[in-house]
Amino acid sequence: MSTTPSAQITLVLERVACGEGAAAAELLPLVYEELRRLAQGQLRGQSPGHTLQATALVHEAYLKMVAHTESGWQSRAHFLAVAATAMRQILMNHARDKRADKRGGGRVRVTLAEGQAAHDIPDFDPLELDDVLTRLAGLDRVQSRVVELRFFSGMSVEEIAHVMDVSPATVKREWRAARAWLNAELNR
Amino acid sequence: MMTPAQHQRAKDLFLHACDLPMEQRSAYLETACGSDVPLRDAVERLLRCDSDPGGLERGIALRSYMEGLLDGAAPSQHERGAERVAGYRILDVLGEGGFGTVYRAEQSAPVQRTVALKVLKPGMDSRQIISRFEAERQALAVMDHPGFARVFDAGQTEAGRPYFAMELVPGTSITTYCDERRLDTRARLALFVQVCGIVQHAHQKGLIHRDIKPSNVLVVRVEDRATPKLIDFGIARAIDAGAARGTLLTEAGQLIGTPEYMSPEQADGGHDIDTRSDIYSLGVLLYELLTGTTPLDRPRAPAHEWRRLILEQPPPAPSTRLRALGKRGFDIARSRATEAPSLIRQVRGDLDWIALRAIEPDRERRYESAAALALDVQRFLRHEPVLARPPTVGYRFSRFARRHRAGLAAGVTILTLLVGGTIGTSAGWIRAMQSGAAETRQRERAEAEAATARAIAAFLNDDLLAAVAPGARGRDVTVRHVLDEAAARIESRFADQPLVEAGVRFTIGNSYLSLGEFGPAEPHTQRAFELRRAVLGADARDTREAQLALARLRSEQGRLDDAEQLLSNLIERRPIAAGSGPPGADAALHFLATNYQRQGRVDEAVQALREVIAEHSRVDGPDHERTLTARSNLVSVLQGADRHEELRPELIATLELQVRTIGAEHPNTLFTQSKLALLHYQLQQYGESEAAFDDVLEKMRRVYGPEHPYTLYVMGDLCLVYRATNRLDAAATAREDILAGLTKSNGATHPETLLAHQHLADVYYAQERLAEAEAAYRAVLAGNQAAFGETHEYAFASQLRLARTLTRMQRFEEAQALILPMVESARRTREERLGEYLVAYAAALSTGGDAPRAREILNEAVELPAATPRARRYQTDARAALAALPE
Structure with missing residues (x-):
């Protein structure tokens, strides 16, 4: 019976799409809350090997939270961009909690899935990824943001290009470089 | 570093x-x-x-x-250079098996096409392996079925390794395919039947695959139809090959094949294998398609232990496995487009039987062929009795009931619906009995309850189900029909059994309701309520339950007043003792609040929600999700009604709660705090607003960083306070910081940055720093024109501001030249802002000395339709400007 904040969010997205970027700030908490709720449903009391479908959650949240009659793909892209930030926080908080209570040892099996390609990352430590991403942000904000959007919201090149206001070619190049850099860092 | x-x-x-x-x-x-x-x-x-x-x-x-x-990622030089094959250009690696690597390659002659090129791995060139490799090619070559990859060509690579080229199967493994598309059980079974057909074909051609598993069954879309293909005949073997011809062990003693999918006889070393080994693997595949797991999940035992494991631990039935999965079952059901309980129901029974028969450790008891397995699955799909299971009367009936499910409007089965309803009713009835009753009375009641339940069950079975007896109707029996039949038989059946009648009617009414059939639901729901009230009293749990159902029905029918009356009545008679309130009282109140909100009765909605919050806080605790849901509903009702005064204590309470539960620096808490600060501003409590902003900003700078966009946006809100308290210098400094931050993170031409730039220019203008304002507006204008187009509202907004600045700088002609095209454009498009443009144009004209023309323009503005608040505001401005014009 709870009223979904759908209308509110749709309105904010319209404002963001109309260039009122400040409106995006209003989205984060709403999106964060919804994602956290969805994620908790999946994660609560799970064994460490449990799979959390991060991007699936993000898309589910989008479907639940945004009225679809009015919003175009640009709105969706803005939503996903906000959701990526929220999703990352949620995963990291979850991993931290796990680590804190010693049971999970901080390891959660994260399935970063998108449409056609779904791969499990066995025993991947999200905190490690978070550390590396944070370091990358210190070196190159654009790269870290591209990775964030790719990883945690499964956004397409075009969607990222739109929300970051750069060309798709730039996104692809930054992505390739970021990918190599991450690979190198994670395999050190 | x-x-x-x-x-x-x-x-x-x-x-x-x-x-x-x-x-x-x-x-x-x-x-x-x-x-x-x-x-x-x-x-x-x-x-x-x-x-x-x-x-x-x-x-x-x-x-x-x-x-x-990465869309369209180029294959790396490394991979491309790995192998050279004359006539082919290798594109990238598709996969690696035990002996071979499969590349995607482009063939130029005789035809240009992309193929899968399987090349024997270096170091794998023992005679035995080469002959096996060759056997695979030959096996594939004789297949005449679309379910196999065709072999085009074979030969040796430039490095001398054998290869063969085959049809590229651009598919995903069958399990991935099904999960990604969230195929339901029936769709999965239909695919599985096709797989059985392929395996049957291979068997007919005299070949045992020996490694059937999801990754070897790829699904491709052919003419928009899912078509499975069986690949990797790397360890396939001719049926008539003598048993002595090699085992399935490599020289290192490793088992070839994949343990989870391997029949016990294959795990035993593979000396005596026939087609029924593939049936076993098909059974495991079926099991996995149904449950997302293999019968023996993730074997840890070494290969030679495997057979013992299979024999000693008979695998659980698929539905049993699903039940044992617990939370994980949630995901599995979700990828099958259903819920866990309903998935278990689908699988329980026939599919359990079919899967278990296919994976019988004793191959004598398995299906004798892939075709027989496929036939039984098809029987299930047609709702006919399956062979895997001995028929009983009840079983036949359940098949019948399912056979008629196809016509259902909602995806509910009559049996679960009705029987579930019966159980719920009986359990509820027991609870309705007042607590503290003597033991004997309780027993008597329990007996009476059991009798009632039996009577209800008897009715549902004898009458309702008799109505759908085979032959009574055609195949198009639906739940609707069944309900109609049942409804017609209730009358006069229960003269002495009012509670049984109430139970049946309550169930039937709810069933109609869930089908969206409000009209037919009404007499039953209504009568169930009346009967229970008469027998059990108005306060009994079951009566209240029926009353809530009736209220829901009324609300759905749009009879909001009637719904309200029922709900109010329910709420008034709320039990007094804490915690004893039947579930439903709070639901009724919450429901009532929604009802009010729909009617636009804000006061009552607010009051009801406050009660719900109080109730939930008391019963569930203030931090409980239900309490928080009611709270957020209240906030949204208040926000929607612009009730700022009342919103404030709500936000404060929410904030306190958040600080306590999720911490002061949680994004949600920070969000609430910034909303509260903004609310103070709206209430013109500037001192409190500024203090709140300072506090939240200090935290945001720490949590997000000083230049994070969210921090900057909240800083922008703080500037509203600076403006309202006429502290333009502070506003300018803050706006400059915001602009610098956003330029850094988003770039100077990003719409957000442009907006921040414009806000800064507005402050300059207010400070009379006109040259700076002009420069800023020009930059924003250029940016907006480039981003949105020259006649876009945003471009016009900056253009208008620039014109005002120029007017103020006494550069009237420039100002007029900027506004005139906007006026003309707005006249054409009847844009609402025409009034605003006209007023600004008149200002440029009159301060430039052309009062008569300014008067004309302002008269035009006054005459414009003033349908919206915004248009009315422009009209007021125009009147004021007209009055201020020199005579």
Whole structure:
């Protein structure tokens, strides 16, 4: 019976799409809350090997939270961009909690899935990824943001290009470089 | 540790090197890096990691994940250069098996096409392996069925390794395919039947596959139909090959095949294998399609232990496995487009039987052929009795009931609906009995309850189900029909059993309701309520339950007043003792609040919600999700009604709660706090507003960083307070910081940055720093024109501000020249803002000395339709300007 904040969010997205970027700030908490709720449903009391479908959650949240009659793909892209930030926080908080209570040892099996390609990352430590991403942000904000959007919201090149206001070619190049850099860092 | 500048340099060199052929890279790096050894190391490391097939496992997993995301990623030089085959251009690696690597390759002659090229791995060229490799090619070549990859060509690579080229199957494994598309059980079974057909064909051609598993069954879309293909005949074997011809062990003693999918006789060493071994693997595949797990999940035992395991631990039935999965079952059901309980129901029974029969450890008891297995699955799909299971009367009936499900409007089965309703009713009835009753009375009641339940069950079975007896109707029996039949028989059946009648009617009414059939639901729901009230009393749990159902029905029918009356009545008679309130009282109140909100009765909605919050806080605790839901509903009702005064204590309470439960620096808490600060501003409590903003900003700077966009946006809100309290200098400083921050993170031409720039210009204008304002507006105007187009509202907004600034700077002609095209455009499009443009145009004219023309323009503005608040505001402005014009 709870009223979904759908209308509110749709309105904010319209404002963001109309260039009122400040409106995006209003989205984060709403999106964060919804994602956290969805994620908790999946994660609560799970064994460490449990799979959390991060991007699936993000898309589910989008479907639940945004009225679809009015919003175009640009709105969706803005939503996903906000959701990526929220999703990352949620995963990291979850991993931290796990680590804190010693049971999970901080390891959660994260399935970063998108449409056609779904791969499990066995025993991947999200905190490690978070550390590396944070370091990358210190070196190159654009790269870290591209990775964030790719990883945690499964956004397409075009969607990222739109929300970051750069060309798709730039996104692809930054992505390739970021990918190599991450690979190198994670395999050190 | 690298600096950002070094990182950028390395990145640029890396990207440039990527575009170069392998052989030119090191020369390029030599020149580009010179003596900068760390730089060169960094670039080389990036190049190595660009598509390094080695490295740690998780690195590979991460890479393959990312690879999948990168649209159209070019295959690396490394992979491309791995193998040369005359007549083919190798594009990338598709997969690796025990002996072979499969490449995607382009064939130029005799026809141009993309093929899968399977090449024997280096070091795998023992005679035994080569002959096996050859056997696979031959096996495939004789197949005449679309379910196999066709073989085009065979030969030797330039390095002398055998290869063969076959049809490229651009599919995904059958389990992935089903999960990604969230195929339901029936769709999965339909695919599985096709797989059985392929295996049957191979068997007819005299071949046992011996490695049937999801990754060897790919699904491709052919003419928009899902078509499975069986691949990798790498360990296939001729049926008539003598038992002595080699075991399934490699020289190192490793078992060939995949343990989870391997029949016990194959696990035993594979001396005596026939087609029924493939039936076993098909059974495991079926099991996995149904449950997302294999019968023996993830074997840890060594290969030679495997057979013992299979024999000693008979696998659980698929539905039992599903039940045992607990929470994990949630995901599994979700990828089957259903819920866990309903998935268990689908699988329980026939499908359990079919799967278990296929994976019988004793092959004598398995299906005798893939075709027989397929037939039984098809029987299930047609709702006919399956062979795997001995028929009983009840079983036949359940098949019948399911056979008629196809016509159902809602996806509910009559049986679960009705029987579930019966159980609920009986259990409720027991609870309705007042507590503290003597033991004997309780027993009597329990007996009476059991009798009632039996009577209800008897009715449902004898009458309702008799109505759908085979032959009574055609195949198009639906729940609707069944309900109608049942409804017609209730009358006069229960003269002495009012509670039984109430139970049946309550169930039937709810069933109609869930089908969206409100009219037919009404007499039953209504009568159930009346009967229960008469027998059990108005306060009994079951009566209240029926009353709530009736209220829901009324609300659905749009009879909100009637719904309200029922709900109010329910709420008034709420039990007094804490915690004893039947579930339903709070629901009724919450429901009532929604009801009010729909009617636009804000006061009552607010009051009801406050009660719900109080109730939930008391019963469930203030931090409980239900309490928080009611709270957030209240906030949204208040916000929707612009009730700022009342919103304030609500936000304060929410904030306190959040600080306590999720912490003061949680994003949600920060969001609430910034909303509260803004609310103070709206209430013109500037001192409190500023203090609240300062506090939240201090935290945001710590949590997000001082230049994070969210921090900057909240700073922008703070500037509203500065403006309202006429502290333009503070506003200007803050706006400058915001602009600098956003330019850094988003770039100068990003719409957000442009907006921040415009806000800054507005402050300059207010400060009479007109030259700075002009420069800023010009930059914003150019940006908006480039981003949105010259006649876009945003471009016009900056253009208008620029014109006002120029007017103020006495540059009337320039100002007029800017506004005139806007006026003309707005006249054409009847844009609402025409009034605003006209007023600004008149100002430029009149201060420039052309009062008569200004009067004309203002008269036009006054005459404009004033349908919206905004239009009315422009009209008021125009009147004021007209009055201020010199005579």
